[in-house]
Amino acid sequence: xxxxxxxxxxxxxxxxxxxxxxxxxxxxxxxxxxxxxxxxxxxxxxxxxxxxxxxxxxxxxxxxxxxxxxxxxxxxxxxxxxxxxxxxxxxxxxxxxxxxxxxxxxxxxxxxxxxxxxxxxxxxxxxxxxxxxxxxxx
Amino acid sequence: xxxxxxxxxxxxxxxxxxxxxxxxxxxxxxxxxxxxxxxxxxxxxxxxxxxxxxxxxxxxxxxxxxxxxxxxxxxxxxxxxxxxxxxxxxxxxxxxxxxxxxxxxxxxxxxxxxxxxxxxxxxxxxxxxxxxxxxxxxxxxxxxxxxxxxxxxxxxxxxxxxxxxxxxxxxxxxxxxxxxxxxxxxxxxxxxxxxxxxxxxxxxxxxxxxxxxxxxxxxxxxxxxxxxxxxxxxxxxxxxxxxxxxxxxxxxxxxxxxxxxxxxxxxxxxxxxxxxxxxxxxxxxxxxxxxxxxxxxxxxxxxxxxxxxxxxxxxxxxxxxxxxxxxxxxxxxxx
Numbered sequence: 001x002x003x004x005x006x007x008x009x010x011x012x013x014x015x016x017x018x019x020x021x022x023x024x025x026x027x028x029x030x031x032x033x034x035x036x037x038x039x040x041x042x043x044x045x046x047x048x049x050x051x052x053x054x055x056x057x058x059x060x061x062x063x064x065x066x067x068x069x070x071x072x073x074x075x076x077x078x079x080x081x082x083x084x085x086x087x088x089x090x091x092x093x094x095x096x097x098x099x100x101x102x103x104x105x106x107x108x109x110x111x112x113x114x115x116x117x118x119x120x121x122x123x124x125x126x127x128x129x130x131x132x133x134x135x136x137x138x
Numbered sequence: 139x140x141x142x143x144x145x146x147x148x149x150x151x152x153x154x155x156x157x158x159x160x161x162x163x164x165x166x167x168x169x170x171x172x173x174x175x176x177x178x179x180x181x182x183x184x185x186x187x188x189x190x191x192x193x194x195x196x197x198x199x200x201x202x203x204x205x206x207x208x209x210x211x212x213x214x215x216x217x218x219x220x221x222x223x224x225x226x227x228x229x230x231x232x233x234x235x236x237x238x239x240x241x242x243x244x245x246x247x248x249x250x251x252x253x254x255x256x257x258x259x260x261x262x263x264x265x266x267x268x269x270x271x272x273x274x275x276x277x278x279x280x281x282x283x284x285x286x287x288x289x290x291x292x293x294x295x296x297x298x299x300x301x302x303x304x305x306x307x308x309x310x311x312x313x314x315x316x317x318x319x320x321x322x323x324x325x326x327x328x329x330x331x332x333x334x335x336x337x338x339x340x341x342x343x344x345x346x347x348x349x350x351x352x353x354x355x356x357x358x359x360x361x362x363x364x365x366x367x368x369x370x371x372x373x374x375x376x377x378x379x380x381x382x383x384x385x386x387x388x389x390x391x392x393x394x395x396x397x398x399x400x401x402x403x404x405x406x407x408x409x410x411x412x413x414x415x416x417x418x419x420x421x422x423x424x425x426x427x428x429x430x431x432x433x434x435x436x437x438x439x440x441x442x443x444x445x446x447x448x449x450x451x452x453x454x455x456x457x458x459x460x461x462x463x464x465x466x467x468x469x470x471x472x473x
Binding site: 008015016018020021022023024095097098099100101125126127 | 226228232329330333334335337338341342344345380381382383384386
């Protein structure tokens, strides 16, 4: 599976059971990334995609267990450590902002197991600069 | 607001302050006086109550809910957990104290009058895109909030211990050099405590064009001129808190530096006042001499206040010279 996640400057993802931030341009980019392939997520995440679902989104509370090889999983409020061995690639988006956090992305990307392969930047609909980082196994 | 809450609110207003408070609900008054706050109880959160990922170890639970449009329950500083390494803690399980009547879809901003000590009170706004700035912030250097000192430490990011902290951040309401919206806050409070919450609200409003009710209340202990921290509450209006919902207390501390909140004076932790004065003053330091006991003190030493005027002398110069004159350092202030 290919994990997709969005983090702030401190690898935070959520505060008080709510996503730190969201951005329409980022959603469009994630949908384009998945293309005609499967994009997995849970019900909470689907709430922000319901208006732009063209049929490729798979919604399931256990999506991290069900996603197959090469399929995308957009993770907002789940730990990814339990499925770490199944992750082929991580696409990490950075808000380049500091938000409050009580839930964080829990794979250590500083670990030698992961290598930063690509970096791109783009402007979001409400965020000046969003950075896309692609991590592959080192 | 429930009937019980309304009764409690009225009772508090009448008995504690005798103030007439207008506008218990609905449209906010322009610059309302503050209602007194009720006390809070503090409990350690049980393991079950904490999410395993949470790095906020404690929460403050409010024992009652009262307040008018402008002021939430003020937290009692004595009942807030001591700073333990995290810039903020949750209050009341992150539930703000806004009432349903306050969830209106028009933008506004209100700021409390300064009190008799020149201190800010609650700042309250319904943040919408129409309030947000369309130009860069101007200078705010002419405002001197209560307890203000210009003091620098190498260990502080940017060196300045204190920032003029906007209660409601400039990025939310474009309020610039308003003395009713600026407090003396540490760099840590500004960037690690308050800014992340401001960012979250600002980006939510920009993305959704929704409104966010937003209230920041500085919490002062007694007559202290520097707030111990700020209480921050926010709730997104159109989606009734689905997007933004928090109630936190941010500590006005700077790790490694000790602050006298009564005056705003500060020193490096684990350094006595005397050592700090020596470091600041180098060779030419001002001391207070007790000509009777032959002791010398730093001017701020509590013993100085107890000295008879006839025995008191000021001295500015080298500490070693005093020793050669037969004076001994006070053991209380260790000059």
